[in-house]
Amino acid sequence: MSAEERRESVILAAIAEFARGGYDGTSTEAIAKRVGVSQPYLFRLFPSKQAMFLAASDRCLADTRKVFAEAGDGLDGEEVLQAMAAAYQRLIVDDPDKLLMQMQTYAAVAAAEAAGDHEFGESARAGWLRMWDEIHLALGADVGETTTFLAYGMLINTLASLGFPSDHRVWAGFYPSARPTV
Template identity: 70%
Template structure:
């Protein structure tokens, strides 16, 4: 069996960290758990990343980038309502198929709040920067309309909250949240 390069191990650590931090949060996740999931020792883990905050930052950055990539790919070549629908459906698929991404997002927000309260602004700066890049990714296909972008992002945060609370697909809380359902209802003859 071929040995993994440091870059491949680093990638494995980031994937494992997303999973572990999504489940236990920053404060409830040990670097030992991450190392164990990857199959490396803690000392080796710290050769790849200088400390636990650096691992969390890498995981948070990856999560935000992958979400941006999902929105950008879905909206490519589309504008307005078509872009909204495509991005909403792509995001719904993302959080359904990769629940760790949703949980990691929520853990980022909780961790930022705790870190900011303790006077540590590094994570908050990274997450705010990533969130603004996410905003910009959505803003352009929505025609640069601030109200439309705000509405889209607000619905996304509500979807995050409802999904995190475990409302199953098909539950009545979802009825007004899916643009495709809204469009299909409008298209029906009266």
């Protein structure tokens, strides 16, 4: 495997490990073990645990943006909204690590910001701004639609993270395609 392929496998392993353990609860040893490399090799690919976390967080947001872009490609109006909502629902059901990694990113940003470290926040905000811009354009540059879509998405994140089943009353009023199927 090339160094770039190893780096890619470290990012995927980091998403899985950080999604479950968070920043503080995940060891670089666990990431190295999942990839099948030594810790020293891991640190040849990434200079620090923080760099691994930021790469995992950035990848998670990039993958989410890609899901939205592919779902909305060639559509407009209500169709793009429904397609993106359904695609996001599939993403978090089919790959729950993406949702968990998002939630761990928010927790890590809050903790780091409180401690005076702004690198996590700067990276996460930049990724979110790219996502906002792309969703905003896909939804016809309507601020209200973009805000509503992302607000529903955050509520979906919360409800799914808390394990509410799709038939629970808290899901009432969602876009039908945004309700989880598990």
